[in-house]
Amino acid sequence: MYISMADRSGGRKDTESDLPAAPGAAFRLSPVIIWLGVVSMMTDISSESVSAILPLYVTGFLGLSTIAFGFIDGINQGASAIVRIAAGWVSDSTGHPKRVAVAGYGLSMLARIGFLFAGGVGAVAAIVTGDRIGKGIRTAPRDALISEAAQPDYLARSFGIHRMLDNIGAAAGPLIAFLVLLAIPQGFSTVFVVSLAFSAIGVAVLVLIVPGRKGPRPRREARTRRPLRGPRLRFPRITWAHLKEQGLGRLMLTAGLLGILTIGDGFIYLILQNRDSFAVQWFPLLFVGTNAAFLLFAVPLGRLADRWGRVPVFLSGHVALLACYLLAALPFGGLGVTLGCLVLLGLFYAATDGVLAALVSQLSAPEKVGTALGTAQTVVALSRMAAASGFGVLWFAVGAGTAMVCVAVLLAAALGAAAILMRGPGRQVIAR
């Protein structure tokens, strides 16, 4: 199934790239994507409900210092970046992305059980680490499953649907946690039990409902089929694969370049908070607001990416980020500016997160899609971490507003460079 998919899209685009767009098959949403979306939704409710109250729990309930929390949070960041590529590679080489995804979701679920017994920094740190490693493991094989189930013409739209469901969970999780605390003061253990419940349902849906890969794995199929074909047929295939790899390399480079100028929502929220009394009180909801915008735009922008081109939408997403920086750098605040920034951030994520996964899937050979997705996630995560520490220095050196304008200017320049970098794969592969 995989091979024929790549053949179809590759063959058509190679030979017909100069012809007007051919009408593709009608969009038909695979139930696999819906169910993977439901799994992500449940898991995100689970993890975000805990994330929202973890600071309160650690400092208020366990009575630990800030520094202890900073320590836990630090683990949080590093742990998941490391395992992503490995998990993608394992899912490719075994040909069982579902099993790897189950391992990842399962590990996060097991970690949540620990919260029912946690009592100190060490225990909380271990649990958080387990959860984040689980997240690192599951993301690449899950996206590989999505790209496998999606029609090639509607790859970005399919990822958009998954990300929409995912973000419904991310927005609902904190609200559920706050509601529990509203009803039961100090009811942290209830939040943990609720979180575990959603996590368990997510794993159950994945194990019971999402189908594993049927039939032989693609690499073996490719190996056995290739030698049977004549050299005339094989030669263009190799060229095509080579071209894809090149495009993938350039995509990674572009993602890294733009990632270095993606400073992290935390800073934007902070600037808003410094100027706007609304934002001070509703600080935890800024995150929820961004997720709400993300989930609203995820599908429309996915559709646009499939129709207009994934590279233009990916780059336009960064234009929204640029606009958000400029809006945040304005010398005045207020509700309008705050909401505007949240909408622009949501647009940015909707135009880049799923679309990048779609681009990576499209540009990588089918038997390497998990590794490629894991690598792309690591490139994005590491470059954004670098961006955040760089911006921290800049913030302190020249002040928040000026720092924001500096990054905006650099991002504008980087967008120009990215447009040139992505011109090759953009023209040949993405245009429909």
Add this chain to the structure above:
Amino acid sequence: MSLRGRWLTLLAVVLLVAGGTAAYAVAAFQGAKTSQEAESAVDVVRADGLPAEPFVMFRNTAPGQGFGEAATVLLADPSGQRAVSGHSCDRVYAVRHLVSCLRTKNEVPTNFEATTYDGSLKAIESWALPGIPSRTRISPDGLLLASTVFVGGHSYSSAGFSTETVIRSSDGALHANLEDFALIAGGTRIKAPDRNIWGVTFAPGQPDVFYATASSQGKIWLVRGSLRDQTLTEVATGVECPSVSPDGTRIAFKKSMDGTLVGHRNIAVLDIAAGTETVLPEQRSIDDQLEWLDNTTVLYGVPREGSGQDSDIWSLGTDPAAQPALFIEHAWSPAVVRK
């Protein structure tokens, strides 16, 4: 398993998990309600103002009615009847006619607020806090009020976390944000962006001077702050959450014995003039800003074993041979008002 079997299994899992969770939540809800409405575990009375005699204000952590409220006992009888204020505070501090109370409001979303109260426990001013309450102190003259909260988003990661420490006038107007002060350590100005400042203590008789903890790049300093010059200058290292003695000669603090940021914390006392440090014989790890009972005794909260909500206030002499003694049961965040 057949497709039908899978769906039935999923249905069973969902029903089981949802039922179990609902049962747990209902039990927790009823448990919380029962304990809120129960008689207090200690002898309490409703306060109508701050006592005229010297007193200790603290957060009452005795289970039952009045849990979590600011309360007072007379300094002459710390284990006697406590007067609860009706105001919930996570962190509380008081001087003769002013109370500073930082609290968590269980709303959607959970948010945080600071309120000042006058001598008759009437609210003077309230303002929103940008994060979870951590420390508060009032200057001995009652003119300035310091607060430290944990803020999300200050750090490098989007889920980051750090402190914000501000000094306000007693009417709540912002006086200084210590993040904006120049931090001078090792003779040079530290410009690293991960600077955190917390745990302010005011120096008696010196309106311009305060001490606080500053940290950057994993190091911790005791800094002397000047409000006029807007500077924080290194005085010593490894000192966390300082507290100046009533006579202004010594600073009690938490000391990390292995130098790490999450290790065991002992109590130590620094002689400001001589620069000498004495580690006191408290064996438990302490995570509280110390308070002076008098010039030779410190007070601090210690959480009760196995309970996330209850704690006791202990006292300890600064003589190296002194042993910790229970000072006020079911209490946290002490403030001593002597005159």
